[in-house]
Amino acid sequence: MIRHLLSGADLDAATATQILDTAAEMATVAGREVKKLPALRGRTVVNLFYEDSTRTRISFEAAAKRLSADVINFSAKGSSVTKGESLKDTALTLQAMGADAVVVRHPASGAPHRLADWVDGSVVNAGDGTHEHPTQALLDAYTMRSRLGRLAGLSVAVVGDVLHSRVARSNVLLLSTLGAKVTLVGPPTLIPVDIAAALAPGTAVSYDLDAVLPGVDVVMMLRVQRERMGDSYFPSAREYARRYGLDGPRLRRLPDHAIVMHPGPMNRGMEITPEVADSPRSTIVEQVANGVSVRMAVLYLLLGGNNR
């Protein structure tokens, strides 16, 4: 098993599949009256969050607690070299406290990679800047597999602000590894340069959502921050919604079996309408539940739970 989970690229097909299979077992725990396994008793998991993210933090916290780990929540919002303790000093502190795993969310891309250099425990990237969010990609893959029965051969459209999306990067890497075909859709200003060469050679790019929708099994909408229009990525929220938002008429262009995903939090009326978000095609709430199972699997496997 790998020691850290920093990027979707850290996972080969076998490892990723092992995590998804383990997550399926973990999911059965959630249905029990006593939602707890003793697997990580006596192990310490630190949630080190330099950014507000209640949903990701409580998902990791629930995952660790269901495995009986001791959980320390360390919120260091706004911290940087100019304010307070440096990341390295924080790392040495966690090291001294005997953290077996550090789950880190950080506004700077690559911060988990730096941390992994400074601690002996496992580092799990819970979202770094505009880089990656590998457990989100795992829970998305898990959701697709449980809804559609497979991943290999699926056609997945990832729509929106790909440039600033850590979810998109991790999904492109993981889905390509698992044999799905990814098409990135958005205005040209929000598609990063050389994306296929950078991440996965088979990745396609389209600027036309309507043309892509009839051929996909999954459409994943990304959160688009309204502030982006201040930086001229697109002219207005209205124009964005007209060209790249998923609404009722577009939903009906999808094949009957296709599902709609969103990593949350949603901007209703911007990238997705309430009609779509609340439709039976939407897996948004399911994704949240699956997040706990997948994160249990990741912590269990990284901390060697299967060897004990």
Next chain:
Amino acid sequence: MTAYLIKNVSVVGAAPTDLLIRDGVVAQAGPGLSAPDAVVVDADGLVALPGLVDLHTHLREPGREDAETVESGSRAAALGGYTAVCAMANTSPVADTAGVVEQVWRLGREAGLVDVQPIGAVTVGLAGERLAELGAMADSAARVRIFSDDGHCVADPKLMRRALEYVKAFDGIIAQHAEEPRLTEGAQMHEGEVSTRLGLTGWPAVAEEAIIARDVLLAEHVGSRLHVCHVSTAGSVEVLRQAKARGVRVTAEVTPHHLLLTDEVVGGRGELGSAAVAADWSPGASYDPVFKVNPPLRTAADVAALRAGLVEGVIDIVATDHAPHAVEDKECEWAYARPGMLGLETALSIALEVLGPQWDLIAERLSRAPARIAGLTGHGVDPAPGVPANLTLVDPAARRRIEPAELASRSRNTPYARMTLPGRIVATFLRGEATVLDGKAVK
């Protein structure tokens, strides 16, 4: 004053001969010299070059003496074969008054290891809003002729035009840090495949090329001298080639790191232009801020174009952009790290790696041309009877492994750590006084 008799030295690659250094000048040159009172330096196998001249050095004093001082930077320079360095203006306080440039100049004199020629800021506080008192700095004891807001671009076209015009009165030159700031907001590394993979905001090549294109037109329009700092892209080389062909009075520099390293090292992949250096080297973990620099490391295609431009003469000189930083400014998240790399103690080795033993070309690009651009008389002159004894002796056969802890700089941010590089500086002389002997600083 000690006299030195340098035996069997190859002057800029020529057949071995002897050099007698006495009273600050090269007194005699020719085979079989003898001088009983002189200290003999056995230079068998060594090459004598005119002392190197760096047009782009950050000495950090005043303000960040924890990262470098004029003295420690001067020592690093002498060990790198330099006899003169031009100290950039982005100190704290900024070198935008006669008082600050005279302070730096005086500290250089006191250290006595290289000639320290201060560069003055173009605008007050490097803020890009109004001209600093350029004339006062030119008339000061420091006799400033190069002006630069390096670290910041003089982005306002009107201000840049005025600066170019104004310094004509005292044969000054504006050294531009070419970076259109609106195109590099939040930029962290070269915009391309690697920045996309790593999720770091891109610094597009066009942000540099657009300013160089504008500035050569401005310099042409007002008939002034322009120098372009740290050229980093293939497109910039092309813009400069066209401008020079039209007769624009523009000169340009490239750094050693832009001649050797690519943006791939940021992602922990060691694609170097030089297989010999790369053989036992890898950049280590990804996101290591030791590789963060402005302008950023570019692609292999840019490296190839920069090398070709340097050989061709489109790029006039190699300048280090020696940028010391304290440990805490590099041992952190990539986005929070300060940009810049050490360069003085490794520049000649990189030039040797990139250009090979083309000694005349190395002397031209690292000594004669920068001395001419900076107007430093007495520097950049090949050792010959009667010329000031500013020279350095290189052992081209030596190879050395770079260990950050062994560098003379106060800082440790060399991107070449653990790399084995060709060439070693054996001795350096400043106006006939040894600053380096047996590869060690004399003081």
